Amino acid sequence: MSEKGDIINLTLNRDSNTFVRVHPHGATVIAWQWKGKELLFVSKQAVFDNKKAIRGGIPVVFPNFGPWELGPQHGFARTSKWKVEKEPVADKDGNVTAVLSLEDDDITRALWDYRFKLTYTLTLSEDSFGMKFQVENKDNKPFDFTCLLHTYFRTSDVVKTDVLGLGNLQYIDKVKGGQTFQQVDDPIIVEENVDRIYLNTPNEILIKDKEDGTTVKLTKDNFPEIVLWNPWKEKAAAMGDFGDEEYPNMICVEAGYVHKPYTLQPGSVFEASQTLTVV
Numbered sequence: 001m002s003e004k005g006d007i008i009n010l011t012l013n014r015d016s017n018t019f020v021r022v023h024p025h026g027a028t029v030i031a032w033q034w035k036g037k038e039l040l041f042v043s044k045q046a047v048f049d050n051k052k053a054i055r056g057g058i059p060v061v062f063p064n065f066g067p068w069e070l071g072p073q074h075g076f077a078r079t080s081k082w083k084v085e086k087e088p089v090a091d092k093d094g095n096v097t098a099v100l101s102l103e104d105d106d107i108t109r110a111l112w113d114y115r116f117k118l119t120y121t122l123t124l125s126e127d128s129f130g131m132k133f134q135v136e137n138k139d140n141k142p143f144d145f146t147c148l149l150h151t152y153f154r155t156s157d158v159v160k161t162d163v164l165g166l167g168n169l170q171y172i173d174k175v176k177g178g179q180t181f182q183q184v185d186d187p188i189i190v191e192e193n194v195d196r197i198y199l200n201t202p203n204e205i206l207i208k209d210k211e212d213g214t215t216v217k218l219t220k221d222n223f224p225e226i227v228l229w230n231p232w233k234e235k236a237a238a239m240g241d242f243g244d245e246e247y248p249n250m251i252c253v254e255a256g257y258v259h260k261p262y263t264l265q266p267g268s269v270f271e272a273s274q275t276l277t278v279v
C-alpha cells in the first residue's frame, strides 16, 4: 500500500516484481510493473490532488471522449472517486483480481442526469493485465455515451517504437482538422504530434519497443476504435502536468468506443475489455 494524495492506492500483487497499482481517483491504473520493469508512463509532473485527471497510466474516459458540452473533457469518470467493490484476491494460480465501481451521485447527475453503474474488473496474471469495463443503465430512459481506456505506454524512445496492426485502416486526424485519411505504413512510427482515431480496428495491436526489446500485445473486445496520441514537443511544453522532455518516453494507444455514441437501454449492460500481454 502506498499513498498519493489522501487516498490509499490499491495494489494487485502477483509478486514483488509484478504488480498493478490503482488510484481510486478515476480508478486510474498508475503502474503495471512486469518482472521489475514499469510498462506504463506516468508523467513526473502528474498532479495527485484528487481533482485533476492523473497524467499517465490508464485513465478511464466516460461518458464522453474529447471536449464535452456538458462537462469536463473526457467526462467525469477519470476525476471521480471510485469505490473498491472487491479487494484484490489471488486465485490458485496466483492471478489477482480486483473490482472497482462508480455510480451516479449528485455531482454526476448535475452534469449528466442518468443513473448508471460502472464496473471495472482488473486481473493481473504473470505476463498479462486485463481490464473489463461495464456500463449498466440503472435509469428508466436510454442514454448515449462514448468511452475509452486511455493507456499511456512507456517507451524507451518513441521514434524507435513500432505500433503494428493499423495498416490499411481509415483514421480521423484531429491534428488536421478532423479529416479522414487512409493509413499506409504498418508499423506506424510516431515522429511528430499525432492525434488520430483509427476506425474498425482489429482486436490485436502490438506496441514494440525496439530499443529494449519489449513488445506488448493489446487485445480488445467491443472497443472498435484505437486512438493514437503523442503531444510532441510544443504541446507537451504547453501542458502543466507533463514534463517538457518526456514526450519521447510515451505513446498512447487507446482502445475505445468513441466514433459514434453507444445507446444503452434501461436495465442493459454494455461490456468491453482490453488485455495487455508481454509477448
Ligand SMILES: O=P(O)(O)OC[C@H]1O[C@H](O)[C@H](O)[C@@H](O)[C@@H]1O
Pocket (backbone or CB within 6 Å): 053, 073, 074, 174, 195, 196, 227, 228, 229, 252, 254
Ligand atoms: O489532456 P487530456 O484531457 O488528458 O487529453 C489528452 C488527449 O487525449 C486523447 O488522446 C485525445 O485524442 C487528445 O486530443 C487529447 O489531447
